[in-house]
Amino acid sequence: MIENLPVTIATFRDAMARLGAAVHVVTSAGTAGATGFTATAVCSVTDTPPTLLVCLNRNASAYAAVVENGVLCVNTLASTQQALSQAFGGKTLMAERFAHGQWTTLQTGAPVLHGAIANFDCRIVNVLQIGTHDVLICEAVAILSETESPGLLYVDRNYHSLHTPNAGDR
Template sequence: MTGTVEFREAMRQVASGVAIVTTLDGDQRYGITATSAASVSEEPPLISIGINKQSWICDALMRSGRFCINILGASQLDVARAFSTSPRETRFESGEWTSLTTGAPVLVQAPAVFDCELFQAIEVKTHFLVIGHIVTTRTEDNVAPLIYRDRKYVTVGEMQA
C-alpha cells in the first residue's frame, strides 16, 4: 500500500508546467505557484487547478469567484520562486502585472494566460479541485515553458540533457 512518503516520491518524477494562480478579492491581490493546471473541457472551455484548503489564496478565490492561471516561461523563474517563497505582501513585486476580463492579476509576457470565473469547486480531502470557466485567454508565441520536476525548476533543454 502506498503511503504519503511513497506518493510524494513518485509525484516528484512527474514533470509539470509551472503556473502562478492569482485572484483579486476587493483590492487585495493573492497569488501562489502551482503545478497542477489541467484542461477539463473544450466546450465549454474549462480548466482545473488544485488548491490546498489551508493556502492563503483559497478563501479569497472562493469569495471572489474569479482567478487567473498564468503559465510561466523559462525566463520567469524569479516569478515562480517569488510566489512560492517570498512574503505575501511582496510577491507581486516580481514580474509585470496587468488584468483582463475578470480583473484577476495577469502576468505580462506569460506564454499562456487563462482568465477564469469559478465554475465549480470540489472538496477532495485537503484540497479543492477548482474548475474555472475560461472567459479570456492570451498567448505569447515562441516562449519556452518553465517546468518543475524532482523539486527543481528546469527548461525543456535541461530535461533533454
C-alpha cells in the same frame, strides 16, 4: 508478483515528483483583494466550454481570497520566470509577491502576468473538496498566448527549460 511500495504520503509524493509539470502562478483579485500562489496541479478538462482545473490546499494563505473573489488567472510561466515561481511558492508576503513581474488585467480583474507563455483568465464555476485540497473548476473567459518563449518545467523537484532544440541547434 512484483513487490510494491507501501502507499504513504512520502511514496505518493516521490512518485508524483517524477511527473514533469508546467509551472503556473495562479492569481486572483476582487472584494477579498489580490492574491496568488504557485501551482503545478493544473489540468485541462474540456474545450466545450473551455474549462481547466486548479487544485488548491485549503491551508494556503491565498485560499480564502481566491474562493471569495470567485475568479482567477492561470499564468503559465516561461523558462525565464523561475523567480516568480519561488516568490509565489509560499511564505513570502502577498504584496512582495506582486513586486515580481509586470501585471495587467483582462476580463475578470485577476492579475495577468506579462511574458507568461499563456494566461487563462477564468471564472470559478464549481468547487470540489477532495482531502486537503479544493479542486477549482474554472471556465476561461479570456486567453492570451503571445510569446514564443519556452516554458518552465518542474520535475524531480527541480526546474528545467522546456526549450526544444530545432534542427540548427542539434
